[in-house]
Amino acid sequence: MVIDLAQFALYALLVTTTAIALGAWMDIVLARPRTDHPVFARVDGVLCRSAGIDPAAEQNWLQYAAAVLAFNLAGALVLYAILLTQAAHPFNPQHLPGLSPWLAFNTAISFMTNTNWQAYGGETTLSYFSQMAGLTVQNFVSAATGIAVGVAVIRGFARRETKTIGNFWVDLVRATVWILLPLAIVVGLALVALGVPQNLMPYTSAETLSGGVQTIAQGPAAAQIAIKQLGTNGGGFWNANSAHPFENPSALTNLIEMWAILALPAAFCFLYGRMVRDRRQGRAIFAAMAIVWAVGLGVTYAAETVGNPLIADVVAGAPANMEGKDARFGIASSALWAVSTTAASNGSVNAMHDSFTPIGSLMPLVNILTGEVIFGGVGAGFYGMLSYVVLAVFIAGLMVGRTPEYLGKKIETKEVKLALLAFFAMPVGILGGGALAAIVPQAVAAVQDPGPHGLTEILYAYASATGNNGSAFAGFGAGSPWHTTAQGLCMMLGRFAYIIPMLAIAGALAEKRTFAPSAGTFPTHGPIFVGLLVAVILVLGGLTFFPALALGPLAEQFAMAAGTTFAVH
Amino acid sequence: MTLFRPAATVIVVMTVLFGFAYPLGMTALSGALFPREAKGSLIVRDGRIVGSALIGQMFEAPHYLMGRPSAVAYDAANSSGSNLGPTNARLIGAVRDRASAFVAAHGVKPPVDLVTASASGLDPHISPDAAFAQAARIAEARGVSPAQIRAFLRERVEGRALGLFGEPVVNVLLANLALDAAFPLPDEPAIGAQASDG
Numbered sequence: 001m002v003i004d005l006a007q008f009a010l011y012a013l014l015v016t017t018t019a020i021a022l023g024a025w026m027d028i029v030l031a032r033p034r035t036d037h038p039v040f041a042r043v044d045g046v047l048c049r050s051a052g053i054d055p056a057a058e059q060n061w062l063q064y065a066a067a068v069l070a071f072n073l074a075g076a077l078v079l080y081a082i083l084l085t086q087a088a089h090p091f092n093p094q095h096l097p098g099l100s101p102w103l104a105f106n107t108a109i110s111f112m113t114n115t116n117w118q119a120y121g122g123e124t125t126l127s128y129f130s131q132m133a134g135l136t137v138q139n140f141v142s143a144a145t146g147i148a149v150g151v152a153v154i155r156g157f158a159r160r161e162t163k164t165i166g167n168f169w170v171d172l173v174r175a176t177v178w179i180l181l182p183l184a185i186v187v188g189l190a191l192v193a194l195g196v197p198q199n200l201m202p203y204t205s206a207e208t209l210s211g212g213v214q215t216i217a218q219g220p221a222a223a224q225i226a227i228k229q230l231g232t233n234g235g236g237f238w239n240a241n242s243a244h245p246f247e248n249p250s251a252l253t254n255l256i257e258m259w260a261i262l263a264l265p266a267a268f269c270f271l272y273g274r275m276v277r278d279r280r281q282g283r284a285i286f287a288a289m290a291i292v293w294a295v296g297l298g299v300t301y302a303a304e305t306v307g308n309p310l311i312a313d314v315v316a317g318a319p320a321n322m323e324g325k326d327a328r329f330g331i332a333s334s335a336l337w338a339v340s341t342t343a344a345s346n347g348s349v350n351a352m353h354d355s356f357t358p359i360g361s362l363m364p365l366v367n368i369l370t371g372e373v374i375f376g377g378v379g380a381g382f383y384g385m386l387s388y389v390v391l392a393v394f395i396a397g398l399m400v401g402r403t404p405e406y407l408g409k410k411i412e413t414k415e416v417k418l419a420l421l422a423f424f425a426m427p428v429g430i431l432g433g434g435a436l437a438a439i440v441p442q443a444v445a446a447v448q449d450p451g452p453h454g455l456t457e458i459l460y461a462y463a464s465a466t467g468n469n470g471s472a473f474a475g476f477g478a479g480s481p482w483h484t485t486a487q488g489l490c491m492m493l494g495r496f497a498y499i500i501p502m503l504a505i506a507g508a509l510a511e512k513r514t515f516a517p518s519a520g521t522f523p524t525h526g527p528i529f530v531g532l533l534v535a536v537i538l539v540l541g542g543l544t545f546f547p548a549l550a551l552g553p554l555a556e557q558f559a560m561a562a563g564t565t566f567a568v569h
Numbered sequence: 570m571t572l573f574r575p576a577a578t579v580i581v582v583m584t585v586l587f588g589f590a591y592p593l594g595m596t597a598l599s600g601a602l603f604p605r606e607a608k609g610s611l612i613v614r615d616g617r618i619v620g621s622a623l624i625g626q627m628f629e630a631p632h633y634l635m636g637r638p639s640a641v642a643y644d645a646a647n648s649s650g651s652n653l654g655p656t657n658a659r660l661i662g663a664v665r666d667r668a669s670a671f672v673a674a675h676g677v678k679p680p681v682d683l684v685t686a687s688a689s690g691l692d693p694h695i696s697p698d699a700a701f702a703q704a705a706r707i708a709e710a711r712g713v714s715p716a717q718i719r720a721f722l723r724e725r726v727e728g729r730a731l732g733l734f735g736e737p738v739v740n741v742l743l744a745n746l747a748l749d750a751a752f753p754l755p756d757e758p759a760i761g762a763q764a765s766d767g
Contacts, residue, residue, distance in 0.1 A: 050582070136592055181591070195622075216645040220595070240649055243688035326689055475653065
């Protein structure tokens, strides 16, 4: 117990201190992309000119959004083609065949949108070529897209009386080359040193001590796992994701990978404080995120420690919920990962969320349902959070009867409407997609578990897709044409129905004049604002889904406490 | 279309950089710096690969330490947990069956990790309690005293990382290799080679 709490505290300290430093570095690299920078400008200059781009030309929000969409479309098409034609490529020692069009569509959208939902198992489906040339590339560039859009949105808040919010291509190159790549090399090599494989060998055949044969999947894993965690991607190299002892061999690799999950999303808060030239604003948002994260961690940790009363009488000691958890992580490191990976829209798992206790899985689910803004995806979580900030200052304005202001700018009808538009992406995808999945016969067949848990499986699947998280209640059979298609559409909705309105808000705010704060200005850097922001997230984000949560995890918790089990009829 | 050339060029450059240069460079660097780890920490005994130090194996014989239940029977080319929900009658039934079998063989109730399936299906570890609970059975099968086995297992407990992270565990495959070396079965000659687990 004391050791577990000390583990949580040390992890939080590690993330916070490194996030402050990374925020400073991102400010240098990204905030003001001076085209005459002696080092950075040389690299993006060469690349941009070869692509016919003028790195000095800034874009308005519409041009920026068009560039984002064009680049993501190109990326998805390339990945789709690679997956369909897998059998024709080198680096395929297991001779794995090409993917079906359904699965290739789902996987291409999934990795392009930084979701990394996986309707397949890596070691049984993908060649080393597809993992490297297909998935690893999107692991980098989907994360960089999030960083670029995040920085562009912040520019909109920070600038005044201008139409432009940066150049997408320059932001993209800077984010990949100067932020993601160096971190990935360091983390990747550290992981190899601690046991994560990085090779191109065929699968190894071992003669076991018991006289059997064990085929051990290999591959160029460490390089992909490093960027999978840093870029809040989360797609596992192997099926069991970060629970696989090759992906995550020890408590030490677990610490490194957990750090990588939250480091860059948390750094965005401090980057924001620097870019708007008021560090307190960034700290306030960081505090709101940290509060929700800590509460979720406490609840999940407690629920998993108490465990499953239905097996309490047959085991020695406490019935801690070890189903779907590996021994080296136990309860505390698994709960910490589950809450962090769903707070960030990472979605890698070191324990199987489907087997968590109902309340233990409720917190990860709530993290996703509130829109992935508790740190969230790299960049994506922060611009999502800014949509809640706009709504929070609007509500504060209603309460005091003044035109809402934020950072000296008037927040008007247009911005509030756009923020609400972004907000609706989650309910539409999750409740709409989930409701269809619950009534269409060929969709319902994907549900594995009977009783309320089955509803939670559906809810989690569509929340994870729309929220671009990618973790799963993995008993849910997501490989059918229905779900691969519906979830592909939900992933695009959750990604671009946020990006476009948020860029539009940035464009609108960039044009505004700023006013000096007056005595009546509501300060947005103090504890009252932090409390208001948390309340807005929980009321708007949480209550939207409360009826579904009541029928799923809450009903199951009561059933479990009453000693009820559910069987397939 | 003014966006076609930038989008197409940048995705091609990114694919060359991050799809080939980065992973192949990392492969070369890893192989040079950490050759054993990069290849999957394989264990060779008497010239044959017997497994990976990081991947669990199925053990059912009474003279071996048994690992966690696995949803995929330790198939290291198809990792997975059971993904059964906490109120699923199949899960509760499976746990109760495993617990009854353990009580029948050992006379005591099992620690929870010995009757619940791991997340990966390849869990190489068990908790120290789960190891100690099997000491008497292993001692009987190998014809030595339970105290000897218990002391041997205590030596093989790996502590938490930095004293804080993760849980104390025993690596089942490495412990069994060492058991074979230290306490050969009564009717078999000692196995010559020392298990290499470094």
